[in-house]
Amino acid sequence: MAGDQDWKGKYFDALGELEQLEKDWKAREEVLVFAVNRLSLLGQGLDTRLDPHLESLRLGLRRNQTTERLRAELSCIAELLDELRHLGKSGLDDELVHLLSMMRLPPARQPALDTLLVRLRQTQPPRGQLLEAIAMELNQVLLPATRELPVPQLAAPQAAVTPPPGEPATHGGRTLSTLLERLRLPWTPELEALRETLRVHLEQAMSAEDWQAALATCAELVNRALGTIGGERDELRGFLEQVTERLAALEHYVDGNRSTLADARGSGDQLQGAMAAEMRGMRDSIGNARDLESLKRSVLGHVERIDAALQAFKSAEEARLDAFGVRIEGLATQLGDLSREAGTLRRELAERDQRLRSDPLTELGNRRAWDEALEREFGRWVAHGKPLTLALWDIDWFKRVNDQLGHAIGDQVLVGVARALAAGVRAGDCLARYGGEEFALLLPGLGVEEALAIAERLRAAVATHSIAVSGGEVGVTVSCGLSEFRQGDDPAAVFKRADDALYAAKHGGRNRCFAQ
Numbered sequence: 001m002a003g004d005q006d007w008k009g010k011y012f013d014a015l016g017e018l019e020q021l022e023k024d025w026k027a028r029e030e031v032l033v034f035a036v037n038r039l040s041l042l043g044q045g046l047d048t049r050l051d052p053h054l055e056s057l058r059l060g061l062r063r064n065q066t067t068e069r070l071r072a073e074l075s076c077i078a079e080l081l082d083e084l085r086h087l088g089k090s091g092l093d094d095e096l097v098h099l100l101s102m103m104r105l106p107p108a109r110q111p112a113l114d115t116l117l118v119r120l121r122q123t124q125p126p127r128g129q130l131l132e133a134i135a136m137e138l139n140q141v142l143l144p145a146t147r148e149l150p151v152p153q154l155a156a157p158q159a160a161v162t163p164p165p166g167e168p169a170t171h172g173g174r175t176l177s178t179l180l181e182r183l184r185l186p187w188t189p190e191l192e193a194l195r196e197t198l199r200v201h202l203e204q205a206m207s208a209e210d211w212q213a214a215l216a217t218c219a220e221l222v223n224r225a226l227g228t229i230g231g232e233r234d235e236l237r238g239f240l241e242q243v244t245e246r247l248a249a250l251e252h253y254v255d256g257n258r259s260t261l262a263d264a265r266g267s268g269d270q271l272q273g274a275m276a277a278e279m280r281g282m283r284d285s286i287g288n289a290r291d292l293e294s295l296k297r298s299v300l301g302h303v304e305r306i307d308a309a310l311q312a313f314k315s316a317e318e319a320r321l322d323a324f325g326v327r328i329e330g331l332a333t334q335l336g337d338l339s340r341e342a343g344t345l346r347r348e349l350a351e352r353d354q355r356l357r358s359d360p361l362t363e364l365g366n367r368r369a370w371d372e373a374l375e376r377e378f379g380r381w382v383a384h385g386k387p388l389t390l391a392l393w394d395i396d397w398f399k400r401v402n403d404q405l406g407h408a409i410g411d412q413v414l415v416g417v418a419r420a421l422a423a424g425v426r427a428g429d430c431l432a433r434y435g436g437e438e439f440a441l442l443l444p445g446l447g448v449e450e451a452l453a454i455a456e457r458l459r460a461a462v463a464t465h466s467i468a469v470s471g472g473e474v475g476v477t478v479s480c481g482l483s484e485f486r487q488g489d490d491p492a493a494v495f496k497r498a499d500d501a502l503y504a505a506k507h508g509g510r511n512r513c514f515a516q
Ligand SMILES: Nc1nc2c(ncn2[C@@H]2O[C@H](COP(=O)(O)OP(=O)(O)OP(=O)(O)O)[C@@H](O)[C@H]2O)c(=O)[nH]1
Pocket: 163, 164, 165, 196, 200, 394, 395, 396, 397, 398, 399, 400, 402, 406, 407, 408, 409, 410, 411, 414, 435, 436, 437, 506, 510
């Protein structure tokens, strides 16, 4: 009996343990299903090939599909992830390094680039400093005239390429985007538009084919920029050759006139000599005259010779004056041509200058105009110490506008916001399109309190007026971050504070202005 009791006790103990184990397994399974669900949501958007498998995995878990089917789905996902890891970590970086190593710089600069590339190959991301050094090397070659200019302080490179939620940018995308921004190429509006398109692509997750296309666009961008530099150099060389020719012609005229003057002086001396001789002859004739008749003849002879000498001098002088007139006329034509050409060139340069500094879509100043204005106003602030405030604007939920209404309407909204902001600032304030849907404003002479009041007015103006777009109206809001220049600040520090304030405004609910 006692043995029976033992056996029963053990049986119930074992049953209890089994029940406990089953509960533990159930709990663990729930945790695992939850974790797989979350991880698959996180992975969504990484790659278009991966998305259907992740979705099917989530569905399978929800519908309690067989372990076999779940395992098959998981092995597909693992394979794709392996492929993506390879592409993201090495393939893309290799392509970037390959692209850089394809660039041929002048012999004096090539070794420096080679050394940097060797270091780039040996360094793990993030490699911002190395890329900055490479960008500087390329800048030195591309625009020697700007060698002494500092590399622009990219106040918020991360922000500029932060991927939109749900579309994570790869590390390589950010790297390439940052590198492009730091290159001091002659960004014509056309090239800027191309760079912006590329940047928007780089912000999104891309397949291997997309990468190839993006790198090809990148190479094309650099080549076209180099072409622009070459074209401008040729144009300038042509103009200088023309000016040199005209100067040579002017020199020729000056020489011609100098010899004309020398000739005139020579024939004047000749005339004077001839007249003096005739006068002496006349005086002698008068002294020696024996009768009136011979005196008359002799004097007449002298007078006729004097007259002939004068006539000769006069006609030589007239010929000289005619030649001189022709020369002067030629000279005037040459000078007229030169001054017309200089005027055309001046106008073309001014137009090109304007194009280089303006954003073709919104017609506000572009990033280049902004960088220059910031440098200029910072210099004034250092010199005079009058208040200076910087404001950054960003359209709220702009991605939704693009997603729901299309990029063309998105562009019209951008223009509408730019106009609303421009309408509310003074002529001396520098308003520029900093990038994508971001605007930057400099308010010279205003402290943060006054600037905040203006920003509030602008924010309210955008929020209360719909923007007319093709086929209707769209209402958007903007957020703004402001910061005033303080003792010891440099532009990058102020930009960073304004950007932080903008971030706070976004996270504080959007459609608001914050100052820091
Ligand atoms: N139509 C158009 N869209 C642009 C242009 N430049 C940038 N964008 C888009 O602007 C959107 C910015 O989106 P996000 O950075 O996610 O920000 P958001 O949707 O405005 O959201 P919050 O800033 O957080 O309020 C991206 O979808 C870009 O593709 C442009 O020139 N034209």
